[in-house]
Structure formats: C-alpha cells, structure tokens
Amino acid sequence: MHRRSFIKGAGLAAAATTVAAPAIAQSMPKISWRLTSSYPKSLDTLYGISEHLSKRIAEITDGNFTIQPFAAGELVGGLQALDAVQEGTVECAHTLSSFYIGKDPTFQFDTSLPFGLNTRQHVGWLYYGGGRELVNEFMAGYNIHAIPAGNTGAQMGGWYRKEINSLADLSGLKMRIAGMGGTIMARLGVVPQQIAGGDIYSALERGTLDAAEFSGPYDDEKLGFYKVAKYYYAPGWWEGTANASLYINKEKWDSLPPAYQAALETISCETMTHCLAKYDANNPEALYRLAAQGTELRVFPQDLLEAGYSASREVYTEYAAQNPAFKKMYDQWSAYTEKQRVWNRLAELPFDGFLASKVR
Template sequence: MDRRSFFRTAGQASAGAAAATVLAAPAIAQSQPKISWRLTSAYPKSLDTLYGISEQLSKRVSEATDGNFTIQPFAAGEIVGALQATDAVTAGTVECAHTLSSFSIGKDPAFAFDTSLPFGLNTRQHISWLYYGGGRELVNEFMDEYNIHAIPAGNTGAQMGGWFRKEIKSLDDLQGLKMRIAGLGGTIMSRLGVVPQVIGGGDIYPSLERGTIDAAEFSGPYDDEKLGFQKVAPFYYYPGWWEGTANVMLAINKDKWNELPKQYQALVEAASSETMSHCVAKYDARNPEALYRLVANGAQLRPFPQDVLQAALTESRKLYDEYAASNPKFKKFYDSWLPFSQKQQVWWRVAEIPFDSFASASAGQQQQQQPQQ
C-alpha cells in the first residue's frame, strides 16, 4: 500500500469511528434520560435505619446512572406528615415514598397485608409470601385503585410490645388505656379495652411526656432508644405480637412508574431489594446492643401477661373472619395468606423453631458458665 492510499484509508476509518461516536451518544442519552424524583419518608432523620433506606436508595440509583436519575429523600414533615405519605404519592405531590401500608387501614383493612398481620408471619416468611406466594401481585392489584406501584424496600424484623407508663399485670389493666398503636394491632387492642391513637414517630415522646397517651409502640430497641421512650414510660413489654414483621413499602406513583425506562425500573427494583437486606441486617445487628443499654439505663423488661396474649389472639382471628366475610378485597388477600401461613408454621415447627430454641438455650447456659470478671 502506498503512502497516499494509507492516509486515505486511515482517514475513512477515523471518519467512520467519529460518526459511530456521534450516533452512539444520543442513543446513550436516550437510554439514560435526566429524571429527578422526590421521596417523602414516613420517618424522621433521627431513625438512621428507617430513614436511612431512603438515603441508600437515592445514592445507589444516582451512582448507577451517573447522576441521570436522582431521587431526593425528605424526612417526615418536610413535605407532608408521616401519615400522609401514601396520599401524597397517590395525588402525585411526590413521585414516591417510604412508608407502611398499614398506616392506611382506615381506608381499607386490606392495606395491612403488605405490612403484616398480628400473630402472622415473621420477616422471612412474609418476604417469602410477597415474592413466592403471590403476595406482591395481590398487593399491586390492590394498589391500582390508589395509583400506586409498591415494591418491598425494608423491614424492621420482629418488634417489641411497646412502652407503658404503668405496669400491665392483667387484661384488666388495659381498660381505658390510651396507646399509640397503628395498623390492625390497634383495632384488636380496642377490643381489649384500649383506646388506640395513631401518631407519627416524632410526636410520640411529647405525647407520653405530657400524659396525652399512656403507652406507645414504635419499633424495636435500636429505634426506640433514639426516641428516648424509657425516660417517660419505663415498662418495656414483649412480644410485639401485632408486628412479628413490618414491611416498608416503596410506594411509587403509578403514572411516574410507567413513564420510567425499563432499565430504570429494573434499577429501582434492585436497589429496593438491597435496602431490604441492609435494613433487616442492621436491625439484627443493632437491636441486641440497644436492648442492653436500655436496661442499663432503667428500662424494665416485662412479658405480656398470658391472658392478654390469649385474648388478643382470639380477637385477631375473629377480626380476620369478620373482614373476610364483609370485604371482598380483604378476603382475596386472606385466601392466599392464610394457607401460606399455615404451611409455613408447620415447616418452622419442624426445623427453624427447634434449632433457634436449642441454640438460644445453649447460648444462655454458656453465658452462665463464663467466669465473672
């Protein structure tokens, strides 16, 4: 090849490469358009796990798209109140929210299934029902009416039974007691004589301090410690039978979800799955340490009396049957959830519970046998 031919060929190749680059750039830009969303959380910034999942989701989405898709999180009260997050998504005030579906049971008790049912599934079982038991499909079919696409995005694990200003020794001590408790747990407690109150997380402490309420449940030791409940209500009860799990929903305005490019939708799904894993792991790591500190600072651990637990269990079963008989949406959920739950309990009685019980008892024996320092 002579010198002229060489440079002519090289020039053609360079021009072709430049043209390819010019053509590729718009294609990339179209596949990753600039999109900016706002996310309202139902939680204050002081709750670094429940609010932290919003920050984590935002960070991951932005990193994965080189800043082309951003989700700006806002704490409860910065745009709307903690209990208005779902309504804000439905109305399009914000594109998405991290919240509990159970905050909306006043509209329809079927909202509870996305979060949890009292005396129901534990965290692993609930996630299993959502992903492999048909739960997610049922949730999103139900959420269509509210213009919401729901994605599981976090979980507290099993919660505690809450903080009480006075000791609960029997079912009689619940009569007339004013308690902050959300979801169907509040409905069941009302049948036991409690006066349930629905209050956002940031307003619970002053309500306890002023005596506006007599008791409050919120989450577990790690979150409860941050909110300082032990200073105004020393009796800390367990188990939190109304929330053996609590799924946090990423509620997305359905119109905005449908407008997203498929790759952005896939990214939001993946990022939500990651926040779920981190949320559960962080609570499992932090709750034991926080419980030790709470007890050291004056919290008095108490188990709920057996008559309280038995009465609550009985009323919960009655309530579900009543709802299923009168509410077709609740029944559709319940017909899926109940047999799944029953099969799960059989399996856990065979494998999980015996292992956990033996391992827990063995750990207790080892602690007793350790020499005192």
C-alpha cells in the same frame, strides 16, 4: 477498490455511531425525583433507608437518576405519604402500608398481619408466594406501585407507664399503636391512638398516652421513651415483622426507562437487607443500654396473648366477609401461612428454641 470499500465502510461506521449516540442518551435520561419519608431524621435506620436508596440509585445510574429524600414534615406529614404519592405531589415515599388501613384494611398485608408471618416468611410471601402481585394489583387502585424496601424484623410490644399483669389491665389504656394492631387491641379494652413517631414522647410525658409502641430497642432508645415509661413489653405480636415499602406514583413508575425500573428494584432489595441487618446488629446493644438505665423488661401475660390471637382471627373473618379485596388476599395468604408454620415448627423453631434455652 479496497480504498473505496474502506471509505464506504468508514462512512457507514460513522453514521452508525451518529445514530446510536442519541439512542444511548435516551435510555439514560436525566430524571430527578423527590421522596417523602414517614420518619424523622433522628431514626437513622427507618429514615436512613431513604438516604441509602437515594445514594445508591445515583451511583448505579452514574448520576442520571437522582432521588432527593425528605423527612416527615418537611414536605408532608408522616401519615400523608400515601396521599402525596397518589396525587403526584411527590414521586415516591418510604412508608408502612399499615398506616393507611383507615382507607382500606387490605393495606395491612404489605406491612404484615398481627399474629402473622415472621420476617423471612413474609419476605418469602412477597417475592415467591404471590404477595407482591396481589399487593400491587390492590395498590394500582390508588395509583401506586409498591416495592419492598426496608424491614424492622420482629418488634417489641411497647412502653407502659404501669405493669400489665393480666388482660384486665388493658381496660381503658390509652395507647399509641398503628395499623390493625390498634383495631385488635381495641377489642381487648385499649383506646388506640395513631400518632406519628416524632410526637409520641411528648404525649407519653404529658400523660395523654398511657402506653406506646413504635419499633424496637434501637429506635425506641433514640425516641427516649424509657425516660417517661418504665415497663418495656414483648413480643410485639401486631408486628412480628414490618415491611417498609417504596411507594411510587404509578404513572411515574410506568414512564421510567426499564433500566431505571430495574435499578430501583435492585437497590430497594439491597436497602431492605441493609435495614434489617442494621436492626439485627443494633437492637441487642440498645436493649442492654436500656436495661442499664432502669428499663423493666416484661413479657405479655398468656391470657392477653391468647385473647389477642382470637380477636385477630375474628377481625380477619369480618373483613373478609365485607371486603372482596381483603378476602382475595387473606385466602391466599392463609394457605401460604399454614404451610410455612408446619415447616417452621419442624426446622427453625426447635433450633431457635434449643439455643434460647442456653441463654440466661
């Protein structure tokens, strides 16, 4: 009896193993995607997030899920990343939503609003303040699922061929500035131009542009702007933070095995931390190098900042009156922002302000 029971049990175990193996294989299928970046390879942090994510996804799935990154221009132009993902030309992209406000100003929220939240506040809004839910509700209309996957931190206010001593000096200034910052600067007299990162230097050199903003010292140094524009201004109030997202074709996202979806969420979060930490470590060193090469560091005059802030609120009010999607997100974002500023004024700001006073 025992021998027959053993043989019967062994047979059931073998059968179970035979049935289970295909189920396991099905949960870890071989999938290959392509990722188009909005950035050139020379930007080893903003393009580097695509390489980092691709490497880590392959590692965490034992090579079963692979994503091949391509720099701007290799598959599509840097500003066509959204269209490529939406149409399924590629499965995913690393990009800034602010590039696409020409389609709908509501895109701006995923990146950040001018005179909006700082980096930690914005990440808090995305993950715990209802931001991601609202962003992806909106993105679904473009066949996209977005995951935060990079961040520059606070940016600089850009490079200028002449000094900006007052608000009046902006009149007629031709400036490369992306997103809603350009909309607001236009109200201050600027003629905004949206040009991909790799094309800015030549436009500044030729005089087609009088000024340009891109990111911060580490990236701007690599792009060589200091060679053709002497004055470097702060703060970049149109991007007190800049969240870069992984745009995924929604149909492709929905068809992914849950394990791969979890892997993408996890690695995207890691990639954002990696990106922000790299900028925080490298921007100060790059700033010192730029100063040593003759860059003149400046702070925007107060009248310009005040005018920019007022114009930003006018723009948001106008968009909210005309655009239900913008209004829904703006109302929720505004309530969250007000409480964050109260907390920041009590805790973070006095601490940072005191330490800043100790720096020469």
